[in-house]
Amino acid sequence: MTNASEVLSSIQSAFPGAVLDSRVESDRRLWATIDSKKILDVCKHLTTKLNFDHYSGSAGVDWIARKEMEVVEIMASHGAHQVVAMLKVKTPRENPSVKSLTGLYWNANWYEREIWEMFGINFEGHPELYPLLLSDELMGAWPWRKDYKGYPDLTTGERAVKISTPEGYTEYHIPPTPAEVEAGTVVTVRLKYPTLREREEKEIKSDSEMIMHLGPQHAMVPGPFLLDVLVEGERVHKAFLDLGYIHKGIEKIMENRSWLQGITYTDRMCYVASLSNNECYCGAIEKILGLEVPLRAQYIRVILEELSRIQSHLIGTGEFLTLIAGVGYAPWQYMIIDRENIISLIESVTGARLTHTFVRFGGVRNDLPAGFADQCKKVLPYMKSRTEEFIELFAQDPIYHKRMDGVGIIRPDDAKRMGVSGPPLRAAGVAYDMRKEDPILVYPELDFKVVTGTKGDSADRIDVRLREMLESIHIIEQCLDRIPEGPIKTEVKVPKKVPAGEAYYRVEDPRGEMGMYVISDGGDKPYRVKVRGPFYATFQTLTPLLEGTYIADAVAIAGSMDGCPSEADR
Amino acid sequence: MLKRKMIKNFGWPLKTAMRETEVTRLYPEVMMELPENERGIHELDATTCIGCASCARVCPNSCIEMVHFKFGNPLKNKKMQFPQIDFGRCMFCGLCVDECPVECLKMGKKVVMAGWERKDIVKSPDFLSTKRFTAKEVADLEAEAKRVAAEKAAAAAAKKAAAAKEGPAKEGAAKKPAKEGAAAANGPAKKAAAAAKPKEGGAA
Ligand code: SF4
Ligand code: SF4
Numbered sequence: 001m002t003n004a005s006e007v008l009s010s011i012q013s014a015f016p017g018a019v020l021d022s023r024v025e026s027d028r029r030l031w032a033t034i035d036s037k038k039i040l041d042v043c044k045h046l047t048t049k050l051n052f053d054h055y056s057g058s059a060g061v062d063w064i065a066r067k068e069m070e071v072v073e074i075m076a077s078h079g080a081h082q083v084v085a086m087l088k089v090k091t092p093r094e095n096p097s098v099k100s101l102t103g104l105y106w107n108a109n110w111y112e113r114e115i116w117e118m119f120g121i122n123f124e125g126h127p128e129l130y131p132l133l134l135s136d137e138l139m140g141a142w143p144w145r146k147d148y149k150g151y152p153d154l155t156t157g158e159r160a161v162k163i164s165t166p167e168g169y170t171e172y173h174i175p176p177t178p179a180e181v182e183a184g185t186v187v188t189v190r191l192k193y194p195t196l197r198e199r200e201e202k203e204i205k206s207d208s209e210m211i212m213h214l215g216p217q218h219a220m221v222p223g224p225f226l227l228d229v230l231v232e233g234e235r236v237h238k239a240f241l242d243l244g245y246i247h248k249g250i251e252k253i254m255e256n257r258s259w260l261q262g263i264t265y266t267d268r269m270c271y272v273a274s275l276s277n278n279e280c281y282c283g284a285i286e287k288i289l290g291l292e293v294p295l296r297a298q299y300i301r302v303i304l305e306e307l308s309r310i311q312s313h314l315i316g317t318g319e320f321l322t323l324i325a326g327v328g329y330a331p332w333q334y335m336i337i338d339r340e341n342i343i344s345l346i347e348s349v350t351g352a353r354l355t356h357t358f359v360r361f362g363g364v365r366n367d368l369p370a371g372f373a374d375q376c377k378k379v380l381p382y383m384k385s386r387t388e389e390f391i392e393l394f395a396q397d398p399i400y401h402k403r404m405d406g407v408g409i410i411r412p413d414d415a416k417r418m419g420v421s422g423p424p425l426r427a428a429g430v431a432y433d434m435r436k437e438d439p440i441l442v443y444p445e446l447d448f449k450v451v452t453g454t455k456g457d458s459a460d461r462i463d464v465r466l467r468e469m470l471e472s473i474h475i476i477e478q479c480l481d482r483i484p485e486g487p488i489k490t491e492v493k494v495p496k497k498v499p500a501g502e503a504y505y506r507v508e509d510p511r512g513e514m515g516m517y518v519i520s521d522g523g524d525k526p527y528r529v530k531v532r533g534p535f536y537a538t539f540q541t542l543t544p545l546l547e548g549t550y551i552a553d554a555v556a557i558a559g560s561m562d563g564c565p566s567e568a569d570r
Numbered sequence: 571m572l573k574r575k576m577i578k579n580f581g582w583p584l585k586t587a588m589r590e591t592e593v594t595r596l597y598p599e600v601m602m603e604l605p606e607n608e609r610g611i612h613e614l615d616a617t618t619c620i621g622c623a624s625c626a627r628v629c630p631n632s633c634i635e636m637v638h639f640k641f642g643n644p645l646k647n648k649k650m651q652f653p654q655i656d657f658g659r660c661m662f663c664g665l666c667v668d669e670c671p672v673e674c675l676k677m678g679k680k681v682v683m684a685g686w687e688r689k690d691i692v693k694s695p696d697f698l699s700t701k702r703f704t705a706k707e708v709a710d711l712e713a714e715a716k717r718v719a720a721e722k723a724a725a726a727a728a729k730k731a732a733a734a735k736e737g738p739a740k741e742g743a744a745k746k747p748a749k750e751g752a753a754a755a756n757g758p759a760k761k762a763a764a765a766a767k768p769k770e771g772g773a774a
Contacts, residue, residue: 351608
């Protein structure tokens, strides 16, 4: 199997002089600074020759002291090997510009758009550099640059000025205060780009077509986002996504909070997956610090993360059923009742129902309470029988299958190309699971299968989730048998300041591949935290998936993705 | 075939409905059972808090403010500063509890704190403290604290004087009363701590 140093030497021999700097962190992590002129060739080489077929995202970093910006491309493989290559491209801070990878990787689109709107790094050759998360008012402020002076205070509605548009709408505008203009927190020169509405209207070809809004408040994905579909009759010709309605700037907030305080923010990216987000953040910092997690703490983390996966899948599946309510029976409430058992189990350990703030650097906050194993032994068999019942119910319901079969099919090649992960990818038949690909904690010692589907349609995605719950129960049972006694935190004192360094850590979130790229400059706060969320990647595939479907299916397709715009927007 | 399967599926909710499961929480008539680890409203042991403000520093939402409170231990908490928590901002993350060096801040099972106005849910140490001294005990402790301080000052002055005179014999003599004072101060403090009964800090 390929390892990181082999990948590095392959790049070096194919492109002499292209690698400006490199570090082989371990067999599975390669860090390399690539000459910005050669980045396209290097990526092509990686993809075609070395099986790097998973473009996992990119991150922007503003190195203000060095007067340069960096774009870090995260490249991985769908199971051919386990190397993650972090390729950095540098660009001067004045007029930053790098080559766009959208020509090579379809899913680079959103990642690059985000970097552009946040850092102002131009991507040469990007087809649609339009804002993604930010509102039009903030475009050009480049808020994630280190010299950004803070967001304008838009919290008060009293400053709003009413404007009547020529079309007869009323709009509100909040004029900047002189202090804000001086501080440079408001944009005075507007960038030129077509707005979402203009882009949509450009696509209308005939009188029989119209734009229909699904959202920003729509039940198909919990959380606000706007899905506009261009329809002719019942057919969707094109779909447009607008997100950023709950963009919280968590990555920027975390730069202004101490390392420890950052854990609380990871909870709030996606509250049904807060334990795996905790894990991802803490794991990255443990990597920088070189902390060893005691065995008992590792087991506790695995138990809780798997419990959290069960409850997330229950709510994901249940919500989906409410959307396609034509099923006749609606197990949603039964799933929620069952989920309550799991939540209570987690609560008895962490003390909170959803926002756990439980994982700590080098350990966990609390030990398992007395009687936890007994409680688990009561709940888990029950959950198992219920899940089996659910699977049977779904499998035998003819109406459900008439409704769901063949809806929103993602073929394996497309799934890989589009960078989806988690159940949508596995439903397509690609056995790609971070717990196997990039194993952490005690996962390598545990026995579990990676559940895959065959057809890649909506029904399969639900089926994969339900069967994954059975695997999770199996994992927890093993952990409860094997969990040793011992400390739950490392004995090493965790310093307030983390030594300079960087790490990329991946966990299998209930929704797929969650990765966090954490940089420390030796201070008491992170220099940069980049969150590569699973739903961000899945969300991006929604627009091509919806083309050519019926309006009614749009809901079924989007719902089966088990979405969380909160995590996509961060 | 199709019909039979569907009827089976329709029967399923009926079957499940027969089982007794609590679906609706009967709150506020019946409070649900909360686990021991529950992270609810904070409980402050005012008799041991040393007023270090570690909790206030670690709070991600800056909702802890150090305020004056009468019924603490003036021997350990010289300025009588205790945490006041703004529950309008608190997210019950528990970082403050982890950070407290003397473990006097805990989170309990109490979760009700509704108020009509925003300032109603800014809870003072008076509300938070589950353990505190009575006014009399505080007065005693204050007297102790004053005496200790005075003795310390005297000892320091004596030491200074001794150092000025460079008389090593006198230094030992000056140290003695200070030690005695400390021992005397410890005695009543302990007694008072044992006597202090945990008091419910009710909202009313
Ligand atoms: S629980 Fe968290 S938010 Fe609340 S006071 Fe403590 S540190 Fe602050
Ligand atoms: S509660 Fe604890 S951390 Fe807060 S001031 Fe008192 S002793 Fe310090």
